[in-house]
Amino acid sequence: xxxxxxxxxxxxxxxxxxxxxxxxxxxxxxxxxxxxxxxxxxxxxxxxxxxxxxxxxxxxxxxxxxxxxxxxxxxxxxxxxxxxxxxxxxxxxxxxxxxxxxxxxxxxxxxxxxxxxxxxxxxxxxxxxxxxxxxxxxxxxxxxxxxxxxxxxxxxxxxxxxxxxxxxxxxxxxxxxxxxxxxxxxxxxxxxxxxxxxxxxxxxxxxxxxxxxxxxxxxxxxxxxxxxxxxxxxxxxxxxxxxxxxxxxxxxxxxxxxxxxxxxxxxxxxxxxxxxxx
Numbered sequence: 469x470x471x472x473x474x475x476x477x478x479x480x481x482x483x484x485x486x487x488x489x490x491x492x493x494x495x496x497x498x499x500x501x502x503x504x505x506x507x508x509x510x511x512x513x514x515x516x517x518x519x520x521x522x523x524x525x526x527x528x529x530x531x532x533x534x535x536x537x538x539x540x541x542x543x544x545x546x547x548x549x550x551x552x553x554x555x556x557x558x559x560x561x562x563x564x565x566x567x568x569x570x571x572x573x574x575x576x577x578x579x580x581x582x583x584x585x586x587x588x589x590x591x592x593x594x595x596x597x598x599x600x601x602x603x604x605x606x607x608x609x610x611x612x613x614x615x616x617x618x619x620x621x622x623x624x625x626x627x628x629x630x631x632x633x634x635x636x637x638x639x640x641x642x643x644x645x646x647x648x649x650x651x652x653x654x655x656x657x658x659x660x661x662x663x664x665x666x667x668x669x670x671x672x673x674x675x676x677x678x679x680x681x682x683x684x685x686x687x688x689x690x691x692x693x694x695x696x697x698x699x700x701x702x703x704x705x706x707x708x709x710x711x712x713x714x715x716x717x718x719x720x721x722x723x724x725x726x727x728x729x730x731x732x733x734x735x736x737x738x739x740x741x742x743x744x745x746x
Contacts, residue, residue: 472533472540472549478557483548485570486527489628490560496624503573505626509565510535515636522572529555529566536567573626579617579644583660586614588732589686591657593700595721596623597692602633603722604689609637611729616643617657653703662686666696666704667728669718673709676731687728692721
């Protein structure tokens with residue numbers, strides 16, 4: 469049974485995983501290289517553990533010790549108890565949720581393996597805003613999408629902000645990265661039998677509601693602002709749009725994703741059928 473260890477020195481090397489969490493560039497470089505990610509908040513930590521991720525350590529303010537007692541007792545990793553002030557010194561921000569865990573990353577599945585059991589797939593191109601990544605994963609999980617594919621330049625779904633915004637949904641929807649962009653849209657996605665539908669606000673695109681049913685469908689989403697590149701749109705089978713009213717020309721990519729997922733969910737697999745990759 470693990471016990472929480474009280475730490476009073478912000479420079480303690482045992483807290484190294486939690487240092488400078490607000491330095492985005494540092495964390496982008498460091499976390500994948502060291503094979504870790506940070507889960508923030510009780511619900512997210514529990515969901516990460518339930519998804520099978522291994523805990524490296526946990527950092528808790530004193531008031532969370534009792535609420536996380538069962539996790540502490542089951543942990544095979546060190547648990548550090550700190551004051552809120554010390555947590556802020558270490559991380560660089562006020563940890564208002566009072567609970568952080570450093571988790572071990574797992575090797576991503578190859579896209580071919582991920583697609584083998586999927587019917588409804590999200591493909592993101594250059595979505596590099598962590599809030600949007602988290603929101604899209606949350607909608608994908610809630611609305612029955614089977615998997616997510618990322619272009620090489622998409623942001624990290626396991627970055628702390630993405631995980632937090634998704635409320636742990638990044639642990640529920642399997643994802644992989646495509647190595648060659650946009651060539652793998654054809655060589656990997658279309659080769660697996662998927663119809664590629666590119667979401668765009670262009671007025672000459674097909675209304676989403678008029679998109680024919682496809683046994684296997686991949687929805688392509690672009691970054692906030694520029695949207696999908698011309699090359700990605702040219703690689704798609706169909707360009708689709710969400711009809712707008714009151715002079716609004718487009719939606720935030722997170723909102724557009726949710727609308728699109730809902731629109732295609734009814735033609736997906738039977739409820740309860742999920743991808744075999746987890």
